[in-house]
Each structure stands twice: as structure tokens, then as C-alpha cells.
Amino acid sequence: MGFLLIFLTMLHLVTLTMLYIATLDKSWWVWDDLEITDLWHKCFHDNATDTWLCAATSENDWLQSIQALMVLSLVFSSVSFLVFLIQLFTMSKGRLFYFTGLCQAFAGFTTFAACLIFTFHRKEVFTQSRDFTKGHFGYCFILAWLCVPLLLVSGVLYLHLRKKQ
Numbered sequence: 001m002g003f004l005l006i007f008l009t010m011l012h013l014v015t016l017t018m019l020y021i022a023t024l025d026k027s028w029w030v031w032d033d034l035e036i037t038d039l040w041h042k043c044f045h046d047n048a049t050d051t052w053l054c055a056a057t058s059e060n061d062w063l064q065s066i067q068a069l070m071v072l073s074l075v076f077s078s079v080s081f082l083v084f085l086i087q088l089f090t091m092s093k094g095r096l097f098y099f100t101g102l103c104q105a106f107a108g109f110t111t112f113a114a115c116l117i118f119t120f121h122r123k124e125v126f127t128q129s130r131d132f133t134k135g136h137f138g139y140c141f142i143l144a145w146l147c148v149p150l151l152l153v154s155g156v157l158y159l160h161l162r163k164k165q
Contacts, residue, residue: 007156012084012104015150016077018143020112026054027138029122035128037065038140062121069114070144076107077151084158101158108151113145142144 010099026038034045056065080103085098118141136142 004157004161008154008161011150011154011157012081015147015154016081018147018150019070019074019077019107022140022144023074024060025140026052026141028118029126029135029141030138031135036138039063039070043073046107060124062117062125063150066114066125068118069110069117073107073110073114073151074148076103076110080107080158095162096162097158101153101155101161103155104158105155108155109147111151112142112148115141115148122144151152 001082023039026041026043028039029037031037034047036043037057040056040057042053043049046053080100082099083103084097085094087100091097115119
């Protein structure tokens, strides 16, 4: 049981880190090597100065829902970890970590919803008319998809974890 506790804590920290990177970093959609778009910014690479020039993305309902769901998943996962630490030291012996598991599962479901919306409505998210065959999904989008099963598995494992002495 001690091994499961250590494994679950490490899994939680890894998924929380992946969620932060997926939400805040700049690569949800890559047009080419010189232009990338994320949930918050649209960036161009300036060859003259060898720097990235970023501007805020245009707001629309689909983008705002994706932003809200990703932030909500971060909140659920962070609250889940804090509640787990509190329960670990205050909960009586033999009890289960229900609230922690449910928060972690909700984080997985909100990340899943955000990824699905981005997958199916990326043309509406990016208001400019562009050829989407010249772009591809960035690593942050892939990280978000990788977080979904990890969050759901850790949520289920938290539901089965019992506090021992």
C-alpha cells in the first residue's frame, strides 16, 4: 500500500505539471515553424530579431469555453492534491479518499471536454480563414490529451486507496 501511495502521489504531480504546461504554454496549433497559436496568444517568429512576437488571440465563445475548462481542470487537480495531503494527515484509519478521487476524475472530464471542443471546433476557434491542412496540432494539445487517461486512472486509484497507519 505504501508503494501505491508513492506511485499515486508522483502520478498526481506529473499530471498536474502536464496540465500546467498544456494550459499555459504556446503550442496548441502550429501553422508552420514561424507561427503558433495557443489558448491565450498567437505568435509569429521574427527572423530579423530571432524572437517571438505574440498578440492576444481573438475572443470567441468556443475559445473561452476551452480556456475555462482547462483552467477548471487545473483547479480541480490542484484542489484534489491539497485535499489529499490534508486527508493524509487528518483522516482516520481505514477511510477512503473519495473527495480526492472525484476531484481528480472531474479534472479528467473537463480536460477531455476541452480537447474535444478544440478538436471539432478549431475552425471556429481561429476566426481567420486559413487552410487547416497546412497546420497541425501542437505538443500542448497532445499533452492535454495524454492528461485525460492519467487523470481518470489516478481518480479511480484514489477511490480504491485506503488510509493505513
